[in-house]
Amino acid sequence: MTMDRRSVLRALSGAVVAGIALPRMAWAAWSESAMKASESTxxxxxxxxxxxxxxxxxxxxxxxxxxENGAVVPLEVSTSLPVEQIAIFIDNNPSPLAMTATLGAGTAGLVKTRVRMGETSNVVAVVKSGGKLYSASQEVKVTIGGCGG
Known part of the structure; x- marks a missing residue:
């Protein structure tokens, strides 16, 4: 099969359309209002x-x-519960929702990440399991702020 100019352009335009559509589909479940909320609750x-x-x-x-450096704070959330979703909230950050992960059925309830913290704050891990919310929290003291501090 020979590739002429039209075939190449058709293939490239298809790739561009896929490149635009796929990220939008991936962000479809993103909650903009949760990211813009100024309080954890x-x-x-x-x-x-x-x-x-x-x-x-x-x-x-x-x-x-x-x-010691709020720019890179390692966090790990684990659970033996059957997980639907895991989220981490940092009370004193400008945007308290630090991350969320939706896990598939049968997936181990384990998430590791690194976050930025501008100041000492309570960190809350929330696990959604069976339609209910379960949590664990801990205060993390920050000596050098990571959010512009």
Whole structure:
């Protein structure tokens, strides 16, 4: 099969359209209102439809007690519950919703990430399981701010 100019242009235009459409589909579930909320409870309510959660020993949040550099704070959330979604909220950040992950059925409930923290704050990990919200929290003291500090 020979490739003429029209075939090449058709293939390139198809690739461009796919490149534009795929990111939009990936962002379709993104909650802009949750990202723009200025308080953790408001962000949680926007993301999950409710801010009602209960602390649970089934949710483990691994975070440093003291973060010497707030620009890179490692966090780990794990659970033995069947997970639908995991989110991390940082109370004193300008945008408290730091990250959210939607996990498929049968996926291990484990998320590791690095976040920025501008100041000492309470970090809350929320796990959605069976339509209910379970959480764990810990205060992280920041000595050098990572959000412009």
């Amino acid at each position: 408001a962000a949680m309510a926007e993301l999950f439809g409710s801010a009602d959660n209960q602390a649970s020993a089934e949710v483990k949040l691994k975070a440093p007690e003291i973060a």
